[in-house]
């Protein structure tokens with residue numbers, strides 16, 4: 001609702017009330033229309049202030065309404081009537097004004113923001129554009145280049161930046177509403193013509209066509225197939241080149257396409273999924289609202305390789321005191337230098353002081369005796385990890401939480417080495433750990449709800465999107481990656497090239513195709529693991545058994561590449577060729593094509609034409625099938641958890657919602673049918689056999705993704 005009151009004798013105060021963010025739902029919109037009418041018709045009222053309750057101006061349109069028939073007054077006429085008012089209307093912005101909230105403020109004659117408030121037009125992140133005249137008013141107010149930047153990125157800016165851009169008129173340090181009321185009184189009687197933004201001309205831009213061409217080109221390169229950023233540019237272009245009314249019409253047309261698009265549905269799903277995963281639960285019933293963590297003041301990182309360095313930086317930048325331990329002399333010296341550089345660069349970007357003093361370096365494990373939490377990041381070797389956990393258990397004070405950054409290994413085996421296994425959880429960061437947003441928090445059968453709560457809270461403080469998952473090989477992310485990568489290798493055997501596969505995946509929207517990722521992360525990493533698992537045979541093996549391991553199909557292609565010393569970017573040669581070791585510019589390599597032809601000839605394989613569609617179906621449906629198994633096993637609490645992991649950690653295009661949401665969009669019967677088809681053609685690939693949960697969902701009429709959790713309830717959990 002919107003509450004109306006008369007304050008200071010002559011100011012009509014309209015307070016938006018719709019917790020938690022005062023979104024502009026139908027009731028609020030009715031409330032605004034009624035309140036404005038009251039204020040404008042009351043002769044006692046000389047000016048109007050609009051604010052939001054509980055320190056929050058307005059989070060924008062009510063996103064939950066988008067899938068409904070959206071009754072109630074529309075936003076644009078409401079903002080026009082505010083702008084047309086013959087009494088000054090002032091927006092008092094506390095907390096934030098986002099999307100429709102900022103568009104409401106742009107319909108007002110003046111804007112006053114609290115110094116801690118943020119504003120922005122984040123519609124693009126929801127697959128939309130600011131279609132309540134925001135795309136037309138903002139460029140008129142702050143100029144085309146600045147408006148293009150805000151509208152196409154959706155970034156939230158501070159009150160200080162908003163003031164500098166001329167987006168707000170004044171910044172208040174104390175009571176914003178009081179300041180706005182006084183301000184409203186002070187401008188009574190002044191002409192409002194110059195305050196009605198829709199009357200403005202956009203400030204002229206030299207070479208406007210060139211500017212839009214350049215921006216459009218950049219957006220096409222970076223948007224990975226997302227349509228909303230492109231529509232945003234088109235809408236701002238309309239503002240820059242057309243009269244307001246025509247621009248508004250263009251905005252409406254563009255929005256009509258976006259509003260019902262699958263991309264908008266996917267992005268809005270992601271918005272809510274991100275919030276759903278923060279309400280974690282464990283199969284034993286423990287959950288975010290019943291389990292409390294303990295405050296962490298001092299943390300330790302053990303092992304200063306790539307991951308350990310990033311984790312130490314992320315902790316220090318969040319404000320934690322960190323003891324960074326590395327026992328190997330050379331690694332210790334290199335790490336100190338590297339961490340200092342990372343902190344410096346971070347400080348330069350953020351404008352904050354580099355947090356060097358937050359980190360104490362040591363080569364001695366005794367230095368961590370008084371920390372509250374440890375994150376182990378030593379080499380991915382179970383024997384080594386077990387030894388470290390035994391030592392940690394001896395050295396640390398009782399009650400210290402012991403976390404492992406393992407990306408695949410069984411955390412329960414590590415917990416078994418300690419005196420308090422209930423304090424052991426996984427904290428699986430993604431490289432580079434101080435940049436990547438995802439954190440998988442892994443609980444084992446003995447992890448306490450308190451330990452999970454601590455890891456989840458710590459992740460949140462570090463600005464991570466934390467997802468609680470169960471303990472199995474590879475957890476959620478890496479477990480699903482395996483069948484996807486297997487399919488990519490099998491497709492090479494059957495006639496594809498790395499370029500063909502990567503192009504199909506990149507056109508789908510992945511940041512990088514599977515083979516570019518291999519080259520980036522190093523082919524030798526997986527080779528080492530496979531060797532330890534006894535899968536690698538010299539020369540890839542021979543005869544029929546060369547392509548079978550433990551009874552299932554296996555491709556030795558990755559092993560053969562490693563035998564050639566082709567480890568990827570680091571050696572300047574991998575699935576692609578690079579100008580020099582360390583270079584990132586991947587070029588197709590005729591050597592790889594010959595290598596594949598020789599391989600096929602050796603194994604009697606006849607290359608066939610492989611379509612982009614087959615690449616997507618084989619790679620993605622195999623991955624999705626594993627996702628259903630993960631749900632079946634109770635390793636992830638719901639499809640949202642899987643999707644958020646893939647969007648934030650694995651370069652899955654957000655505008656496609658995540659693998660499980662994508663399956664829901666494609667249609668579960670289609671996914672099932674294609675998997676059945678591929679499974680029949682590949683009986684030696686068990687990961688293509690459709691799993692029970694998928695079959696069950698299809699048999700029960702393929703309910704929408706929001707109902708999958710119900711269907712999962714009756715499925716046996718392995719935890």
Ligand SMILES: CCC/C=C/C(=O)SCCNC(=O)CCNC(=O)[C@H](O)C(C)(C)COP(=O)([O-])OP(=O)([O-])OC[C@H]1O[C@@H](n2cnc3c(N)ncnc32)[C@H](O)[C@@H]1OP(=O)([O-])[O-]
Nearest residue numbers: 020021023059060061062063064098099100122131132275
């Ligand atoms: C029509 C034409 C043009 C207009 C388009 C638009 O305006 S599009 C909109 C453009 N606006 C945006 O894109 C802004 C979207 N919102 C945000 O970015 C953030 O919520 C925030 C920065 C406002 C507050 O961050 P924070 O960390 O303090 O809080 P939090 O994020 O945890 O959210 C708390 C709860 O509020 C819920 N909820 C939030 N917003 C909306 C909403 N608009 N609607 C409905 N619900 C919303 C959220 O789901 C959560 O619910 P839960 O899980 O508790 O049941």
